[in-house]
Amino acid sequence: MTWETLGEWWLGEVQDPAYEQVVTPLLLEVLVGIDGGGLVADLGCGDGRVMGRVEEVFGATVVGVELVEDLARRSGRPVVVGRLPDIPLADGSVDGAYAVLVLEHLDDHESFFAEAARVVRRGGFLAIVSNHPYWTAPGSTPISDTDGEILWRPGDYFDGEYSIEAAGDEEVVFYHRSISELLNAAAEEGWALERMVEQRPGDSELVAEVPRLIGIRWLRT
Numbered sequence: 001m002t003w004e005t006l007g008e009w010w011l012g013e014v015q016d017p018a019y020e021q022v023v024t025p026l027l028l029e030v031l032v033g034i035d036g037g038g039l040v041a042d043l044g045c046g047d048g049r050v051m052g053r054v055e056e057v058f059g060a061t062v063v064g065v066e067l068v069e070d071l072a073r074r075s076g077r078p079v080v081v082g083r084l085p086d087i088p089l090a091d092g093s094v095d096g097a098y099a100v101l102v103l104e105h106l107d108d109h110e111s112f113f114a115e116a117a118r119v120v121r122r123g124g125f126l127a128i129v130s131n132h133p134y135w136t137a138p139g140s141t142p143i144s145d146t147d148g149e150i151l152w153r154p155g156d157y158f159d160g161e162y163s164i165e166a167a168g169d170e171e172v173v174f175y176h177r178s179i180s181e182l183l184n185a186a187a188e189e190g191w192a193l194e195r196m197v198e199q200r201p202g203d204s205e206l207v208a209e210v211p212r213l214i215g216i217r218w219l220r221t
Contacts (some may be wrong), residue, residue, distance in 0.1 A: 023213065024053055026199055027100055027129045032214035033195070034125055041065060041119065044084055044102035048075025054098070066087070070095055081156030085112035090118040093100060095122060100126040104136055104174050107162075109182065113189040120220045127217040132198065135212060136176045138163045158170050182216070191218035 027050065045064030050206050055060050064073040064079035065087055072079040082088035083109050097116050106112055116126045134140065134220040137153030143161075162175045177185075184195060197215040 009097055022199070023100060023129060024050055025118065025216045026213055027080060027098060027127065028053065028057055028131065030127050030195055030197055030217045031058060031098070031125075031126065034096060034217075037065065038124075040092070041087070041089060041097040043097055043099040043116070045072075045075060045077075045079060048070045048077045048079065050100055051075065051077055060096075063089075085115050087107075087115045087119050091118055092121040094120055094124065096125040096127070098129075100129045103128050103130050103182075104121065104176075105172065107173075107175055109175070110185050110188070113191060115188045117189040117191065117220060122220050124220045125194070127215065127219065128187075128215060129215045130212045131174065132211040133157070133177060133179050133182070135210060136163065136174045138176055150210045151213070171217070179214070186218055190221050193221045194215075194219050 004080065021068070032106065032212075035119065038060055040054060040060040040062050042048070042054070042062050042064045045051055045066045046068075049063055051062040051064060054060055056085050062077070064072065064075060064077060065082050066075075066079050067081065069081055072081055080088050085106055094151045096169070097120050099112075103112060119195060120126060134157060137157040138159065138161045139153035139154050139188070141155070142150050143153050145151055158178055160177055162173050164171050164173055186193070193216070195215075195217040199213040199215070200211065
């Protein structure tokens with residue numbers, strides 16, 4: 001699997017109404033309280049659809065970082081082509097950064113936090129929206145009971161492994177880290193936790209008791 005060849009699959013995924021109805025609103029909720037304006041980086045921006053919402057709601061100017069050049073061109077916005085966790089921006093050049101459904105696809109989350117700390121000025125923010133670690137634990141899956149009730153089988157939550165899922169005709173890797181591993185890795189790079197939201201599933205979710213997404217915001221200390 002290479003993300004260079006998964007651009008069209010990704011575009012199909014974000015056409016799902018849940019992206020606009022659930023994912024983007026979670027990011028906006030996590031960002032509530034940030035200083036308005038300033039220059040913000042969208043790390044792994046895709047075709048730029050989230051950038052416009054952040055600009056509209058918070059009055060920020062958003063620059064994207066995206067690996068797939070075709071997606072970057074479609075955004076119609078300022079986008080730098082680069083492969084995360086490396087961030088091709090100057091030291092302290094942005095007031096904040098965010099990544100939506102990106103971190104779980106990076107094999108080096110420590111470098112992600114370090115690079116974000118390098119490019120975000122002191123006092124700035126970093127936010128992520130990610131699949132909830134309880135959901136991505138290898139072996140975690142919904143199962144059907146004998147009476148048809150949908151239950152949840154927990155996986156290896158404390159093992160930092162990965163799982164491979166189908167993505168169209170290809171596959172995509174989900175790297176699993178516990179919440180404590182993520183928070184500690186961020187703290188090591190000077191990120192102080194400001195806000196965390198574990199999203200409560202909707203009534204239509206397959207397993208209503210299992211959180212599907214998590215949103216976290218840190219302050220650069």
